[in-house]
Amino acid sequence: AWANVPQGPPDPILGVTEKFKADPSPNKINLGVGAYRDGKGNPFVLPSVKKAEKQLVRAGANHEYLPITGLASFNKLAAELAYGKDSAPLKEGRLAITQSISGTGALRIAAAFLGRFYPESKTIYVPTPTWGNHIPLAKDSGLEVKHYKYFDKSTVGLDFEGMKADIEAAPEGSIIMLHACAHNPTGVDPTESQWKELSEIIKQKKHFPFFDMAYQGFASGDIVKDAFAVRYFVEQGHQLLLCQSFAKNLGLYGERVGAVSFVCADKEEKARVDSQLKIIIRPMYSNPPIHGARIVSAILGDEKLYNDWLSEVKKMADRIISMREKLYTNLVKLNTPGEWGHIKSQIGMFSFTGLTPEQVDKLAEKASIYMTRDGRISMAALNKKNIDYFAKAVSQAVKG
Ligand code: PMP
Numbered sequence: 001a002w003a004n005v006p007q008g009p010p011d012p013i014l015g016v017t018e019k020f021k022a023d024p025s026p027n028k029i030n031l032g033v034g035a036y037r038d039g040k041g042n043p044f045v046l047p048s049v050k051k052a053e054k055q056l057v058r059a060g061a062n063h064e065y066l067p068i069t070g071l072a073s074f075n076k077l078a079a080e081l082a083y084g085k086d087s088a089p090l091k092e093g094r095l096a097i098t099q100s101i102s103g104t105g106a107l108r109i110a111a112a113f114l115g116r117f118y119p120e121s122k123t124i125y126v127p128t129p130t131w132g133n134h135i136p137l138a139k140d141s142g143l144e145v146k147h148y149k150y151f152d153k154s155t156v157g158l159d160f161e162g163m164k165a166d167i168e169a170a171p172e173g174s175i176i177m178l179h180a181c182a183h184n185p186t187g188v189d190p191t192e193s194q195w196k197e198l199s200e201i202i203k204q205k206k207h208f209p210f211f212d213m214a215y216q217g218f219a220s221g222d223i224v225k226d227a228f229a230v231r232y233f234v235e236q237g238h239q240l241l242l243c244q245s246f247a248k249n250l251g252l253y254g255e256r257v258g259a260v261s262f263v264c265a266d267k268e269e270k271a272r273v274d275s276q277l278k279i280i281i282r283p284m285y286s287n288p289p290i291h292g293a294r295i296v297s298a299i300l301g302d303e304k305l306y307n308d309w310l311s312e313v314k315k316m317a318d319r320i321i322s323m324r325e326k327l328y329t330n331l332v333k334l335n336t337p338g339e340w341g342h343i344k345s346q347i348g349m350f351s352f353t354g355l356t357p358e359q360v361d362k363l364a365e366k367a368s369i370y371m372t373r374d375g376r377i378s379m380a381a382l383n384k385k386n387i388d389y390f391a392k393a394v395s396q397a398v399k400g
Contacts, residue, residue, distance in 0.1 A: 012132060016370050025368035029386050031377040032370055034184070034349055035253055036316055039383050044316070046251050048309040052298035061294060066287045068278045070099020070259075074293040077300035078259040081223065082213065082244055084231055089263045096273040097261035098281065099288045102253075103214045103245025104133060106260035110210065110241050111141035112280050113262075113273075118208060120173030125166070127151070127177070129374065131184045134177065134212070143175070151186050156342035156354050158188045164201060172206050180213035180242075181226040182348025185376040189219070189347050195229045199236045209238050214245040219348045221317030223249075223310065239263045246296050248349065249313050255292025316380075320349060323382040330391030336398050351377050359397045367393035 010018075016032030038044040069075065075097045079090055089095040100106035115122065124143045126134050127150035138145050148170070149162030167176055178198075183189055190198060202209055211230050217223040233240050239262075246257040260277075264270040281287070299305045328343045343351055355363070355375035363369040369390060371377050382390060 012372055016372055019364065020370040023368045023370075027386075027389055028368035028370070029381060029390060030370050031381045032372055033381070034248075034378055036248065036251060036349070036380045037383070039319060041381070041383050041385070044251055046309065046312045048299050048305050048312055049250060049252065049295055051308070052295045052305060055298055056291075056294055063290065066099070066290050066293070068281050068287050069097075069274070070288045071290065071293040071297055073301060074099055074257075074297040075259060077297055078244055078246075079261055081300060082216065082227055082230060082242060082259075082261070083234060084224070084227070087231065087234060089234060093267050094264045094270045095261055096264055096270045096277060097259055098274075098277045099293055100243075100258040100260050101285065101288060102247050102256040102258040103212065103243055104137065104258075105256065105285075105288075106243035106245065106258040107134070107212060108137055108141060109260050109277065109280055109284075110243055111138050111143055112284075113241075113276065114175060114208075114210070115142040116280070117276065118175065120206070120208070121171065121175055123171075124175040124177055124210065125170055127163070127179065127183070129185055130177070130179070131212075131214075138177075146170070146174075148176070150183075151188060151352070153354070156188075156339075156352065157345070158190060158194070160190065160194055163190075164197065167198070167207065168201055168205065170205065170207065173208065174205070175208045175210050176202060177210045177212060178229065180211045180216070180229050182215035182219035182350075184214070184348070185350050185372075185374060186352040187346030187348050187350045188342075188352070190229070192228055192232075195232055199233050199238065202233075203236065203238065209233055209240040211240055211242045213242060215248050215348050216244070217249040217310075217313040218317055221314035221321075223313070234263060239265065246292065250296060250299070250309070252292050252295065255295070256289060257292035257296050320379045323379050323387060324351070326387050327379075327382065327391055330388065331395060334391060334395040336395040338398060349378055349380050351379050353377055353394070355394070355397065362397045363393055366397070369393055 020030040079097050124138050125146050125148045128147040135145050148166035149159045152159035216226045219226045241262045244259045247253045262273050299309050324344050328340050331340045353375045357373040360373050
């Protein structure tokens with residue numbers, strides 16, 4: 001039956017892990033995966049998550065179905081975390097929100113909703129580069145994907161002029177996808193004043209802002225600071241949509257906990273949007289998984305656990321930031337040719353090193369160090385034990 005099915009290419013990120021696994025070297029490092037690792041290189045279960053799970057077991061939680069849009073307490077708390085308790089759409093009861101299968105599922109529901117109901121455009125503009133999965137998921141949902149400039153290779157920073165020009169040049173009413181914080185893969189974010197300019201341009205052009213926030217708290221260690229763009233756009237009256245993921249900031253990768261929300265004009269509009277979200281979700285997966293949503297709800301809804309969690313996110317973010325500083329210092333000490341300031345200034349889990357595909361190949365071959373060929377590294381994979389080895393290998397690869 002499947003004689004005409006062509007062989008597809010492997011996933012570029014998961015392919016890195018395959019090669020890493022096959023390498024027998026004791027020094028090998030996998031910088032490809034976007035999952036946090038502790039100071040010893042191990043996966044990390046947050047203490048607040050462990051406590052919440054114990055509470056759930058003790059309470060004898062059942063395994064009944066959730067409603068189509070998920071756990072109500074989770075949705076309320078997720079919205080408050082992103083928008084702030086005092087946010088006008090929340091207070092006025094005009095935020096339509098549903099639980100989703102993590103951030104990817106949120107994006108998929110959002111794209112399907114836009115494909116069905118957004119009247120102005122079926123074109124979504126994403127930054128160049130963007131998280132690889134944005135493109136196929138938008139296309140599979142029936143949207144056309146176009147790009148706006150984002151990254152400037154020569155400065156290893158933001159091409160703000162190019163970004164503004166491209167967003168301005170997009171036909172009125174276009175969908176503009178924005179990474180709310182900790183842009184993946186570059187680690188380069190607009191500043192607060194640049195966000196303000198972007199809000200103005202998007203408003204003038206009547207574009208639709210589509211925020212993907214997969215790293216709230218993980219970028220700076222401060223959940224409010226990381227939500228700046230989203231909250232500012234809402235204050236400015238944008239009827240945006242927002243995708244949230246709890247994979248990184250709560251370390252709940254495999255639990256698949258996320259949310260997608262739409263700021264609506266009023267309660268009546270919210271009710272109509274809610275009804276269509278249910279109609280999209282029901283034939284897709286019926287209803288979301290319960291366990292992770294309960295964990296998030298238990299943490300965000302309890303003052304003590306919430307505060308514990310805030311300090312745990314900050315610790316994860318700070319460890320990553322300290323690795324940035326150490327890597328920068330080492331590269332400079334080793335007289336590595338080039339400018340390495342971006343390693344320190346980039347934000348979040350990833351760094352776009354500026355290494356060329358040839359240098360990436362050489363690092364794999366000579367030093368058993370694995371990363372995607374675009375030179376993106378997960379800073380979370382670095383620790384006190386491997387950072388000197390890594391810096392030396394990079395320095396040698398750059399020196400040629
Ligand atoms: N958006 C971005 C920008 C991401 O980097 C990721 C995770 N790599 C996601 C969304 C979604 O991840 P998940 O489905 O695991 O929440």
